[in-house]
Amino acid sequence: xxxxxxxxxxxxxxxxxxxxxxxxxxxxxxxxxxxxxxxxxxxxxxxxxxxxxxxxxxxxxxxxxxxxxxxxxxxxx
Numbered sequence: 085x086x087x088x089x090x091x092x093x094x095x096x097x098x099x100x101x102x103x104x105x106x107x108x109x110x111x112x113x114x115x116x117x118x119x120x121x122x123x124x125x126x127x128x129x130x131x132x133x134x135x136x137x138x139x140x141x142x143x144x145x146x147x148x149x150x151x152x153x154x155x156x157x158x159x160x161x
Contacts, residue, residue, distance in 0.1 A: 091122045098124065102132055110137045 102108045110125055110132075116139050119126030129137040 091124055094122075094124050095119075095126060095128075099128060099131070102128065102136065106136075108136070111140050113140060113142055115139055 098110065102110070110128055112120055112125070114120055115125040116129040116134075116137055119128075125137065
């Protein structure tokens with residue numbers, strides 16, 4: 085796969101890590117269907133399902149608290 089930009093590189097890195105480690109989850113605003121603001125999570129919801137990729141309310145404290153245990157990618161734009 086030819087990487088065409090930083091957003092695509094980040095997206096590919098997240099996908100590879102999620103394939104490697106099934107304990108990694110992604111949470112953030114609009115990360116499921118929209119792929120977040122820059123598209124970092126595009127396609128992850130379809131590949132990994134709701135158990136590992138889910139939207140949060142617009143409240144940064146929520147995902148910081150949930151992600152503080154590690155192995156969580158938190159997308160904030």
